Amino acid sequence: MSRPLEDILFGAPSPRARAATRAASVAAAVVLLAVAAGIVARFHSAGQLDARLWSFFALPTTWAFLGKGLLGTLASAAMAAAIALGLGLVLMLGRLARPRLIRWPSVAAIEFLRGTPTLLLIYVCFLVLPSVGIKLSTYWMLTLPVALSTAAVVAEVYRAGVLAVPRGQTDAARSLGMTEMQVFFTIVFPQALRYIVPALVAQLVIVVKDTTFGYVVTYGELMQNAKVLIANYQSLVPVYLVVAAIYCLVNYGLSRASKRLGRPGW
């Protein structure tokens, strides 16, 4: 299938249909512009376009502070992702292991971590652990819960990849006299990784989103720094809009990367 469906659906229209489509396009553009104008008018009438609310974006310190927040976000996200990739592998191996004593606890851990909201895990690190004498830094209060819930999802992604490797390959490797470890790490796992790279990168987007909860524990990530800026300049709407745009750009970039990596021939 080379042509997208929509081209087939509406492809090669008659001149009359083409004229109708053009008219409808213009109408759609007019409606969308009217909506945009309505939004701008609403901003204007609410006084949100005042230069006072936007002028501090001309200061390099503003961008330095937001940049620091973004670095905080990325530092937490990168560590959470690294832990999740390693722990996810351990959980997946446990889940595929034959002894029940290993398999069942792994299944339980995966289902528990996957089925619990990340925010609830953050509250445990933030509110519950200190009451039993365990005190984490704000960085770990955010990073650890995000890493744990991601690890469980990553374990399932790994498993899907491993199960997708044709069985004949395992049998062939075993008949060559390879040990189970060799079969897994030289034959199965490298191939599984190639299947799942897009899903793993997509998971990174979720990690970046989850680190937004950093403001709950006052860890200095993008959202937390946005709140500080808002308090300093009394400029709520502009700051949130700029921060939302930064998040969208970062995550959109990651999504695009995952689509590119997922293309056949990679």
Place this chain on the structure above:
Amino acid sequence: MGEVHKLLADYGPAFGQALLLTWKLTALSFVPGFALGVVVAVLRLLPLPPLRGALTAYVEVFRNIPTVGLLIFIVFALPDLNVVLDYDTAVVLTLALVCSAFTADYLRSGINTVDSGQIEAALSLGMRPITVITAIVLPQALRTVVQPVTSLLIALMLSTSLASQVPFPGRELTALVSKIANESAAGIAAFAVAAALYVTTGLVIGWLGGLLERRLRILR
């Protein structure tokens, strides 16, 4: 175990209400979110470039923005634009917007699984493109996205936990746990009970989704 027993004696009804509220928020945001996602996916097929561009932007924005960031914007920034919403409306709106963007995205890949030969056959029978979409493309696309939409529904159920970030009438599970952790030493037990309720709900949704998937799967 004794700790859980005492906790349930003290907060049993509160947990019941919290679980119901979690379910209610999930359903209230999933149904309109899913419906909106279907509408967006269909409108994106129309040959109107401005509309397609705007809807693509819509999907990318709400797919990539952190959900809690969106909630904070709706709750705290919209009033500055003279749009004031109730807290519960704000939560449902946030979740529904995110749900619609993911639904539209999944449906798009579902739509792409429909064989183009079927479209050409239907068009050559004289069907109008709109009929082709509603009678041939959409039913098949919906049947192929049961599994990702099930995962989306579970993710949405877990995301209702961010309602704990706004002062909400009533408490869903996460807000209840943070309240109990603040006022008593039963934090771990409360967390364990809430986690069990979340996990069980998620497993039930996943199981029902699996049943539906097996019934609707298209053998190609």
